[in-house]
Amino acid sequence: MIELEQVSVRFHDRTILDNISVSLTEHRIGVVGDNGSGKSTFARLLNGLLLPDLGTVEVNNLDTRDDGKDVRSQVGFLFQNPDNQIVMPTVAEDLALGLKPHKLTGAEQSHRVSVTLDRFSLTHLADRSAHLLSGGEKQLVALAGVMVTQPQILVCDEPTTLLDRRNAAHVMRLIGELPCQVIVITHHVEHLNDFDRVLVIADGRISDDGPPGETIPRYLETLA
Amino acid sequence: MIVGLYVPGDTALHKLSAAVKLMAMFGVGAVLVLVDTVVPLAILVIGIGFIFTVVAGLGRNRLWAATRPLLIWLAIIAITQVWVADKEAAFEVILRLIALVWTAALVTYTTRLTDMSDVIARLCGTLRPLGVSPDRVAFLVALTIRLIPAVFDTVREVRDAQRSRGLERAYLAAFVPVLTRVLRQADVLSEALIARGFDRWDTQ
Known part of the structure; x- marks a missing residue:
């Protein structure tokens, strides 16, 4: 469970997020909003990549300010551009990198990597250069690289923005099927219809919050 | 290469x-x-x-x-x-x-680069008493090798963008956008590494 209590974030003189209090308990939560509304800042608060100027963010009762490393061991983060997330030359090596802090034996590590590759249908790409894959394949590798660590919560910051419609739907279907809690920041509201809850962020505040059947139509009306 | x-x-x-x-x-x-x-x-x-x-x-x-x-x-x-x-x-x-x-x-x-970096990590193990983290040194070597093609890609993209605007030989003009993009990529990369547990390598 993630709990934000009176959280504000400022950058120079500009308020990015303004006094946000919210509990995130549902299995699949979507976050939508215009460019510059504060969505990505909101996402980065959830695993302690960014600390609030005011207020607290707690993940399973761990404060991101005091226990950032422990929080990040529980909260995986998928970035918009997989090229920024994939750091090792081959797919299998990149997945193994995420397991470094887990101090597994070589055999345990190989097993965990091969199970994860299989789960995301990436086994045939294990020894391929991650740098040369297609955009859709790279995002799957980035997702597998996060999920190999078995996080309790996954935060995705616009994971489909750089993908075509087919790959976007595929990635979102896989994300939606994950057993862990999933929080997806996206512009593609059509992927959130099966989610449990959708937050709308506007001007640094949560302007709407509820089931997707109610919030998404209201959000789309504001765009019309 | x-x-x-x-x-x-x-x-x-x-x-x-x-x-x-x-x-x-x-x-x-x-x-x-x-x-x-x-x-x-x-x-x-x-x-x-x-x-x-x-x-x-x-x-x-x-x-x-x-x-x-x-x-x-x-x-x-x-x-x-x-x-x-x-x-x-x-x-x-x-x-x-x-x-x-x-x-x-x-x-x-x-x-494999990881096998190579494991050897480097073992070699650097003797420097641990001096405060050197063998894993980090090995990873730094591997990451440097991995990022060389990425920097070349950035240079190519910036040059393509400039050529499409008619700046065929503006090599100096490419310097600032390439440097800006590389620095921005470094920022995002460091964020991604922290998200992937890089700051926990020596503590667990």
């Missing part, structure tokens, strides 16, 4: 430990310094070429790809050597360089 280009395979060379391959590479380097006649050097080059193309199954195309960037330097060195010494000295230097580059390419193509 030979960096970060592991070629998957099932040959004896692929299975050989990275430490042994690295030691063999340094051994070849030592032999090349000690041998100072053309015929043994030529035999050594032919032998390395045979191991590269046949034993490791890497083929002639990769051998050529590893050699091609050297040609201009070989030509310059050959001319210089003939000028300051003689033809035999030129042949010796050229054969030494080819043998070294082929050996390095052979190790690069048949060794």
